[in-house]
Amino acid sequence: MAAKIAVRNLWKIYPTPDGPLSVLEGIDFTVAEGEFVAVVGPSGCGKTTLLNIVAGFEPGDRGAVAVDAVPVSGPSRKGIVISQQGSVFPWLTVRRNLMFGLDGLPRQEKRRLADHYAELVGLKGFEEAFPYQTSGGMLKRVEVARALVVKPEILYMDEPFAALDALTRVRMRLELLRILAQEKHTVLLVTHDVEEAIHLADRILILSSRPASIRSILKVPFAQPRKLTSPEFIELKEQILRELGV
Ligand SMILES: Nc1ncnc2c1ncn2[C@@H]1O[C@H](COP(=O)(O)OP(=O)(O)OP(=O)(O)O)[C@@H](O)[C@H]1O
Ligand SMILES: [Mg+2]
Incomplete structure (x- = not known):
């Protein structure tokens, strides 16, 4: 099977x-369909930089990036980015934020989808709230719901939970895993949180310091749900941290 994402000598x-x-x-590297x-x-x-190039927001200088075997030449509807800064519109309610990307659909359908995804990320009852009336964790949920509502094939995530406190971060990961079990997406996640990578991913790419090359690619050998405190989990975390020079 052809790779969903193929990055060649970039x-x-x-x-x-x-x-x-x-x-x-x-x-x-490549990412298979449905792989994290x-x-x-x-x-x-x-x-x-790597994520932006793969998502089509900037060009590489050499090498090739393809999604579904088609060279990437700009952002595509197949993928959506959840960034560190966030992209929720502060002047729109949660529901309106979710309806925003659904151009061309009848109003009732937009509303139905918005409310469905609000519920999926645990925001039921907050559809009418404005972003300033929510917490940082809830805002992240809006962000995730806004990405999912357009049914992207690929989720590109750049340190999506970095700004959250440790507890909310773990909670968001569990939510994401629950959602991905229901709606299979291909995910490319950029993070400097090694625990987050091991918790979520099927495979982990370890980059060197700048200029980045791939130091190693490893398969996470644990089934979900993963126990963050198991000796094997901690062992793997230490191994990766060592590779990162920590
Ligand atoms: N448009 C640009 N022009 C010039 N240099 C840039 C540009 N964008 C990024 N850089 C540089 O490229 C390097 C890599 O930046 P990048 O943002 O990809 O790193 P990162 O791994 O995401 O870092 P962090 O973990 O801090 O988010 C940095 O040294 C940055 O200063
Ligand atoms: Mg970055």
């Missing part, structure tokens, strides 16, 4: 006032 060099800055050097791949690497190594 290079990225930014021109800067101090000369060319090499960020990605020969990145090579996490990318971990030191801060500033080029994770966001």
Whole structure:
């Protein structure tokens, strides 16, 4: 079967006032349909750059990126990005935020879908709330629901839960796993949270510091639900941290 996402020998060099800055050097990997791949690497190594190139928001300099065997030349409706900064409109209610991306559908249908996904992420009863009336964790849920409501084939996530407290972070991961069990998406997650990567992903790509190349790719050998405190889990976490030089 062809890969859902194929990245082949990808290079990225930014021109800067101090000369060319090499960020990605020969990145090579694939993501299968329905697979969850996490990318971990030191801060500033080029994770966001990699995600942005794969999602079509900026071009690479050398190499190739393809989704469903079609070269990526810009953002596509097949994928949606959940970013660190967030993209919820503060002037719209939760429901309106969810309805926003559903152009072309009848109003009733938009509303039905919005409310369905609000419920799926645990926001039932808050459809009429404005973002300022919600908490950081709830806002993240709106973010996730807004991405899912357009039924993307691929979810690109860039440190989606980094701004949350530790407890909410774990809760959001469990929610995400529950949702992914219901609606199978292909996921590419960028994170510097090694525990998050092991908790969620089928495979983990470990990047070197900048310029990023792939140090290793490993398969997470645990079935879901995963126990974060098991000796094997902790052992794997330590192994990855060692690879990251921590
Ligand atoms: N448009 C740009 N022009 C020039 N340099 C850039 C540009 N975008 C990113 N960079 C540089 O490329 C490097 C990689 O940035 P990137 O945001 O991809 O790192 P990251 O791994 O996502 O970091 P973090 O973990 O802190 O989010 C950094 O040194 C950054 O300064
Ligand atoms: Mg980043």
